[in-house]
Amino acid sequence: MSSSETSASAFSSSDTAALERQTETEQPVSFEQIWNENHSKTSVDWIRENSYKRVCLQFPDDYLPHSNAISVDLRKLLAPEEVKVFILADTTYGSCCVDEIAAAHVDADSVIHFGNACRSRASRLPVLYLYPELPLDLDLLLGKLQSLRPDSKERQVCVYLDIGYQHIYKEELKKQLTEALQPKDLLLELFPPIEGSSSPSKEPSSLERICIFIGSDNQRFANLSLTALAAVQWYIYDGACGALSSKNPLTAQFIRRRYFHIEKCKDAQTLGLIVATLSAEGYLDVVARLQTMAKGRGIKTQLISVGRINPAKLANFLEIDCFVLIGCPFNNMYDSKEYYKPIVSVFEAEMALNPAWHMKYPEAYVTDFKQLLPEGRSFLPFDVAGIPENDVSLVSGRLRGALNDSVETAGDPASLALATQAKMALMTTDTGLSFEDRTWQGLDPALGQTEPAPLQQGLSGIPINYTHQ
Structure with missing residues (x-):
């Protein structure tokens, strides 16, 4: 491969990338697991009760082979009512988020969302969430959990049901789990939780806690284990293979890597605020808050919306030192290696x-x-006066922030540049916020200055490899 081809491949994707992209679920699902009598009845009742006429069915990548059959079946069930059904695929940001943007293109009045869901509150359209119904050998589960009985005594046990197993949620299951584990206290919850429901596991307890996730080692487990209160141990029961394993989500390596990124964010002169959701409630308030805090530290910001991110897209913003991803709870933690x-x-x-x-x-x-945000349980008010005058980067060892008048900076231009940067009185580096020096500045429409061109067949394929070249 030549050097030019290597360079091109680093900043562009192949024409088969969308087809070869790895799906977000861990095990294949059948048609009966994602569309059965329960799903169809729930959908039809919801549409008729609310008199919806233009319904979008949003599917993740691995559900697409079944999408047409589900759409046809739903139309038959709703006949003779005139209800338009549309299929949404290849969502703008992530399949867990409701794609209200795509739904707006067909003037939809409702969305039925299939598969993995972050359940972020949609701001424009009503949404019905339908989860798969995966099989679970309950006797095998209870037998495996009995091995945790010695560790469960005198402790609180929290059992979480992943989206594929929420159909088994009932009081009888809680009694069976209590008999198998014999804990001091047992909590049985759904994850992600239903909107508006309270989460007892979020409340501090005087008892030590053991957490069990009935699902697979996926992004939902990562999100849950990071956000839940501290537990003595985490366990995952994979219903597909019947295996019980222990898991430690917060490793020392993970914590060091995330704190390294925090230091890089402090060192940045320009932050890129990537908006990876346009439906989650409150994202504009978060953007305004980040801009205010960055301005208080003398850091400039750029607001970016590029859809689903990848290294090639973000490599176009060379002037940005660190990116902040504003996404849903399941779509905002990236390993940026x-x-x-x-x-x-x-x-x-x-x-x-x-x-x-x-x-x-x-x-x-x-x-x-x-x-x-102000109404959230982790809100801490921002006070620009609390920003330290003298601060040293733990990554580069360089001084950042505003210097005290008592600090001697004469004869050191580099120190002077750092001293005034935080007050935004002097910016010695080109942050790239003015684009006039760039080679390509965009297309000039030159309206009314050119003659109409004859119609001809356009290019076919993708820019990196047109089909007729």
Whole structure:
């Protein structure tokens, strides 16, 4: 491969990337598991009770082979009523989020969302969530959990049901789990929880806690284990293979990596605020809050919306030192090893920019940015006066922030540049916020200055490899 081909492949994707993209679920699902009598009855009743006429069915990638059959069946069940049914696929940000943007293109009045869901509150359209119904050998589960009985005594046990197993949720199951584990206290909850429901496991307890996740080691488990209160041990029971394993989500390596990203965020001169949701409630408030905190530290910001992110897209913003991903709870934690600049979550940016978080270790990670707003339980007010005058980067060892008048900076231009940067009186580096020096500045429409061109067949394929070239 030539050097030019290598360079091109680093900043562009192949024409088969969308087809070869790995799906977000861990095990294949059958048609009966995602569309059975319960699903169809729930959908038809919901549509008729609310008199919806234009319904979008949103599917994740691995559900698409069944999408047409589900759409046809739903139309038959709703006949003779005139209800238009549309299929949504390849969502703008992530399949867990409701794609209200795509639904608006067909003037939809409702959305039925299939599969993995973050359950972020949609701001424009009513949504019905339908989860798969995966089989579970209950006797095998109870037998495996009996091995945890010695550790469960005198402790609180929290059992979480993943989306594929929420159909087995009932009081009888809670009694059977209590008999198998014999804990001091047992909590049985759904994850993600139903909107508006309270979560007893979020409340501090005097008892030590053991947590069991009935599902697989997926993004939902990662989100849950990071945001839940501290537990003595986490366990995962994979219903597909009947295996019970222990899991430690907060490893020392993970914590060091995330705190390294927080320091890089503090060092940044320009932050890129990536809006990875346009439906989650409160995202504009979070954008305004991040801009205010960054301005207080003399850091410039750029607001970016590029859909589903990848290294090639973000490599176009060379002037940005660190990115902040404003996404749903399931879509805002990225391992940025493949990216040219670090990507932090809103919570990590909050810890970097808000002096109220200095030397304060959180009880649990915050993945839902609404919890950082004034009405959230993790809200800490931002006070620009609390920003330290003298601060040293733990990554580069360089001085950042505003210097005290008593500090001797004469004869050192570099120190002077750092001293005035935080007050935004002097900016010695080109942040790239003015684009006139760039080679390509966009298309000039030159309206009314050119003659109409004859119609001809356009290019076919993708820019990196047109089909007729």
